[in-house]
Amino acid sequence: MKTKIAIIGGGMSGLSTTYYLSQNPEYQIDLYEKNANFGGLLGLLTVNGVGFEGYYHHLFKSDKDIIGLIHELNIDHKLLYLPSSVGIHYNSKIYSFSTPKDLLHFSPLPLIDRIRLGFVAIYLQKFVTDKNWKKLAQLSAGNWILKYAGRRAYKIIWEPLLKGKFGEHADSISMAWLWSRLYLRSKSRNGANEELVYLDGGFKLLIDKLLEKLRNKQVNLYTNSDIVEIKPSSKQGLTLQVQKGQTLQYDKIIVTTPNPVFAKLCPSLPAEYTEKLAKVKYRGAMVAILQLKKQFMKDIYWLNVNDPNSHILAVVEHTNFVSPNKYSGAHLLYAGAYPAQTDELMTMNKTDLFELIVKELKKINPKFNKSFVDAHWIFRDKFAQPIVDTNYHNYIPPVKTGIDNLYLVNMAQVYPEDRGTNQAVRDGKSIADKIIFGEY
Ligand SMILES: Cc1cc2nc3c(=O)[nH]c(=O)nc-3n(C[C@H](O)[C@H](O)[C@H](O)COP(=O)(O)OP(=O)(O)OC[C@H]3O[C@@H](n4cnc5c(N)ncnc54)[C@H](O)[C@@H]3O)c2cc1C
Structure with missing residues (x-):
């Protein structure tokens, strides 16, 4: 049997x-x-x-x-x-944020803070390892970044990301989790540049x-x-x-x-x-996929939206990573967020949600409008991200x-x-x- x-x-x-x-x-x-x-x-x-x-x-x-x-x-x-390219949308402007050189040119932070942040990144990627990460488990990622990278780097770069992903739990997220993200990501680097993997x-x-x-x-x-x-x-x-x-x-x-x-x-x-x-506890995920007639943003695959008033956390232009030729010329763009399970983004009807997404995208590319969109889909799930405190x-x-x-x-x-x-x-x-x- x-x-x-x-x-x-x-x-x-x-x-x-x-x-x-x-x-x-x-x-x-x-x-x-x-x-x-x-x-x-x-x-x-x-x-x-x-x-x-x-x-x-x-x-x-x-x-x-x-x-x-x-x-x-x-x-x-x-x-x-394939090569990846990351950007940050901050104060109505897109900044490249893929390489150490991009960090050095990231003008919203004073030069001293950029250098400090560079050292923090090196420390997390080279000196915290699989063997000694546990010391970070009980430390708040927010407090750790504030202490070592400084208030301005925290406010401009990290706080919007932690708040966007974890909302009111942002201050209690474990530094071990944040370290692991940066550490694993650094292993996808090829010199200064990052390569990511996808399936044809x-x-x-x-x-x-x-x-x-x-x-x-x-x-x-x-x-x-x-x-x-x-x-x-x-x-x-x-x-x-x-x-x-x-x-x-x-x-x-x-x-x-x-x-x-x-x-x-x-x-x-x-x-x-x-x-x-x-x-x-979990956060939900809301992702809108837009099939576009033309490219939304130039050269950036992954854009972190570091605007505290934005409803979306990331704009991911898939066809700046994988060629639009694979999709018969369609340009594919995601706009995503990790809302609380009861947030209006999780409950709003899909028509209103689409209108809201279009408004948010216009803040990033003012020329963008609905006529760019050939088709769209909305995906939502209540259990998308455990809150790793x-x-x-x-x-x-x-x-x-x-x-x-x-x-x-x-x-x-x-x-x-x-x-x-x-x-x-x-x-x-x-x-x-x-x-x-x-x-x-
Ligand atoms: C926005 C977003 C972006 C992500 N990006 C990446 C990425 O770039 N790379 C990466 O590797 N990972 C990424 N992830 C994470 C990845 O998707 C998940 O880690 C992985 O898919 C989890 O798989 P799972 O099977 O554990 O859970 P799930 O995919 O949640 O599967 C659970 C399944 O159980 C089913 N189910 C639930 N209840 C019942 C029931 N009562 N009876 C029968 N079936 C049931 C559900 O329908 C579901 O299909 C991302 C996730 C999200 C939300």
Whole structure:
């Protein structure tokens, strides 16, 4: 008899867990996704027949796990290593902010502050490492930057980013998280310049390939399947209920949903575990994608919007990274924010939201207007970014849930790194190995 395993959630965590488990013929695996499509926070769509992401995505060169998977799936010839360019929109002006030279020319800061910031960046990238980062875990990123980079650098560069991403929690974000972002990013540098990684055909290519492999291994793939309850049944087994009313028996279940969803669908979790789940708070994400007739901004792929009154945090011109020729000439632009789950950006109707986005974009490029836009999409998700505060390391929920054979693998467990598709693949492989080798 094969061991019956259910995986809940068909994002990158669920898909990679399923893929690695499916290498073992002793398992009968069912993968459940509540939405009509797999991919989760990638938010897959197609533009002019080419795969594209609803939420802006790229990889870093240091993303070894997902790049390894791409090689294993024999689609590595589709990897694109492309130069990236970053800018900051501040006081109605765009400043390049990609290289050390750009920092030296960043005129909103006095020269002394630019030099100081350069030393801070070198310190974080060269002297804090995988081995000694823990000393930063309990320190507030805001306070740390204020102390070492100074008030002006904090106010102009860092505060808008921390507030944009974490709102009222900005002051309590862990410095370990911020360090990790800068550290991993520095590994994608090629001398002074940054190179990022993308797939020709988008992440859809990877998801489609994974699904093809899973079908070949007789994995049952279920979409539109909202799991509503999991409970322990006999001594070691588990019962799973799908919304349609079916009740099914499994030997093991791996859940990859956000914490609050897991807590709700499994009321019999130990109280101590449920408490940990509840302590992790999330920010939502709102991203508008605009398909444009022409380029929005010159030479900048990723623009941080450092204007405290802006509703958007980043403008990402995908086709300043990947050529518009790949999309039959369409220019693709994201405007995104990480609002509180109850913020109006998360609840406003899509027509009003689109109007608001157009207004915000006009502040950046005054020539921009609606006639540039051929099509647009809005993506929103309530559980897009765990709030990684200075106590976060104390309440990360473990993979083992306290109920035998029931496991959790999700992005709230990723720390100090920022959550990402690479970590989802890494953690999916890790639990699959533990199950295959009998540790779990
Ligand atoms: C704006 C934005 C930009 C990002 N940029 C990058 C980037 O550039 N590079 C990068 O690597 N990462 C990036 N990320 C992060 C990356 O998208 C995530 O880390 C990754 O996709 C998480 O995958 P996951 O499977 O853990 O979670 P999810 O993608 O959230 O998957 C969970 C799945 O569970 C399903 N589900 C929920 N409840 C149920 C239920 N009851 N029954 C069945 N299914 C259920 C959901 O529908 C979902 O598909 C970005 C994220 C956002 C929001």
